[in-house]
Amino acid sequence: MWREVSRVMIAESLRLRRSRALVAGLVTYLAVVAMFYLTYHLLVRRSFTGIPTGFYLSGSVLSAAVTSLEFAMTLIVAFSVAREFSAGTIQQVWVRPLSRMSWLSGKLLTNVVVLKIWWVLTLVLVLLVAGVQLGFSDLMEKDYLIHSAGSMWWALLLTVALTTLALVAEIGIVAVCALIMGNPGGTIAVAVIARFILQLASNWDLLRPLVLPTYVSAPLGQFIAMAKGLPLPDGWGHLTRTCLIGSLAWILAGWLWASWIVKRKEVLN
Amino acid sequence: MLSGPGVYGFLGPNGAGKTTTIKLIAGLLNPTAGSVKIDGIDIAADPVDARRPLGIMMETPAFYNQLTGRENLQLFARLGGIGDSSSIEQLLARVGLTNKANERVSSYSRGMRQRLGLAAALLGDPRLVILDEPMNGLDPSGIVEMREWLAQMARQEGRAVLMSSHQMGEMERICDSFTIINRGAVVASGAAADLTQSRATVSLRVSDSETAANVLRSMPGISLVEIVGSDQLRAESAECSTGEINRFLVNHNIDVLEITTSTESLEEIFFRLVGRDSNVA
Numbered sequence: 001m002w003r004e005v006s007r008v009m010i011a012e013s014l015r016l017r018r019s020r021a022l023v024a025g026l027v028t029y030l031a032v033v034a035m036f037y038l039t040y041h042l043l044v045r046r047s048f049t050g051i052p053t054g055f056y057l058s059g060s061v062l063s064a065a066v067t068s069l070e071f072a073m074t075l076i077v078a079f080s081v082a083r084e085f086s087a088g089t090i091q092q093v094w095v096r097p098l099s100r101m102s103w104l105s106g107k108l109l110t111n112v113v114v115l116k117i118w119w120v121l122t123l124v125l126v127l128l129v130a131g132v133q134l135g136f137s138d139l140m141e142k143d144y145l146i147h148s149a150g151s152m153w154w155a156l157l158l159t160v161a162l163t164t165l166a167l168v169a170e171i172g173i174v175a176v177c178a179l180i181m182g183n184p185g186g187t188i189a190v191a192v193i194a195r196f197i198l199q200l201a202s203n204w205d206l207l208r209p210l211v212l213p214t215y216v217s218a219p220l221g222q223f224i225a226m227a228k229g230l231p232l233p234d235g236w237g238h239l240t241r242t243c244l245i246g247s248l249a250w251i252l253a254g255w256l257w258a259s260w261i262v263k264r265k266e267v268l269n
Numbered sequence: 270m271l272s273g274p275g276v277y278g279f280l281g282p283n284g285a286g287k288t289t290t291i292k293l294i295a296g297l298l299n300p301t302a303g304s305v306k307i308d309g310i311d312i313a314a315d316p317v318d319a320r321r322p323l324g325i326m327m328e329t330p331a332f333y334n335q336l337t338g339r340e341n342l343q344l345f346a347r348l349g350g351i352g353d354s355s356s357i358e359q360l361l362a363r364v365g366l367t368n369k370a371n372e373r374v375s376s377y378s379r380g381m382r383q384r385l386g387l388a389a390a391l392l393g394d395p396r397l398v399i400l401d402e403p404m405n406g407l408d409p410s411g412i413v414e415m416r417e418w419l420a421q422m423a424r425q426e427g428r429a430v431l432m433s434s435h436q437m438g439e440m441e442r443i444c445d446s447f448t449i450i451n452r453g454a455v456v457a458s459g460a461a462a463d464l465t466q467s468r469a470t471v472s473l474r475v476s477d478s479e480t481a482a483n484v485l486r487s488m489p490g491i492s493l494v495e496i497v498g499s500d501q502l503r504a505e506s507a508e509c510s511t512g513e514i515n516r517f518l519v520n521h522n523i524d525v526l527e528i529t530t531s532t533e534s535l536e537e538i539f540f541r542l543v544g545r546d547s548n549v550a
Binding site for chain 2: 004007008010011014015018019020087088089091092093094095096097098099100103264266267268
């Protein structure tokens, strides 16, 4: 199966090279960076109460960058899957000797990789800006007040890994919705509404550990707290376990749902 | 059931179920009853292996418009697990798109898309090629080329080609056998020669058409006798040769002045089986 998935990933990257969706991604990316400057210069600096480190600068923009980029990518994937049905290209794809699950998995993973490239580019840009504004030595500082630079780099890596896992689940579920609906507009509407409902649900203590946005916002929040030089509300070990189990459970549920749907899906047009 | 190389025609009026049948064979639709087997493999049970010998071009093939013709083929080849890029160049040359291969598909005419669709169907050198309305959008020279490609695929390359089309004349020229369906059911199927000669019309000029008609009605194997004029009549027969009819009439003291036989065209067979009000497609 993984050989088939890698075939799909190569084919999908061939398609994405010329995709307008990627251009939209670039625009989103630039918007995020612009937002960072606005946020940092106009709002955060005035009301800042923590310790001004380069990691703080990075952390403050990461939250906005990750949330907007991930949301944009969810929509792009939904559009990309549904578009195959509305444009009719799915007929060309599904008549090949290739399992439908491999196709879906390859498509999703390619988009996750693309998103993560944007993600890392954003991060690098943010760290560069932080380095220019506060000095690169700041990012290599051995002893901050509470957290060391080493632990913050480690926390940053963990945040990237945990949010990626949550993202795979989120994009997968949206892709199955796209498969069911087969039309880009409707799928995007469902994705936006679902995201809104989940975001609301994540504000309730009872539901927070169960909903997907938590597995993105919790590690990000933790990293930002570290970057501000504040004590951690929760241990990284506990947080990692919660996010891992939660994300994997959602991925498993999404996988089972996708397997069931994809077998029954018919190409009518 | 298709067995061995050849061009198999698939005919039926609009809504008869041709495209639905093709989609069932491709595994794009799930059968509510029965099964589709390719090389003995049930497509519902093992779609990946069942599709390996299969190449399909659906009616109005869709492509990624932002990609060029060559890139589209490269993408589909990847999906099909075909790493050999030289086969793509050969296919582009075969369908006459080499010069346009680096242009985006969004700029392609309908005929060019049909050609690219054929190339995409032939990726991976399939033994069974299914073409849904392959002549649509082709200009006269394109139709002639398509006819030559189909003949080449079946006779030189040993492929089985199943094609649906509404161009009866072309179908009659190209196909070795036909299946005609109506309202989801097969109404006729068989080799082209068997179908078109299944009902021969014999036109006769005789000394006395009324007596000859009565005599012919008593002849075994004659299904319909019609008087056209005082010395002319027409009879339909699937079994009797002109020699037998001539001998039979002469033995009954009727002079036969002229006798000719004509077979039914595919179009006539089609309309006889599905009715004149049906739209062919």
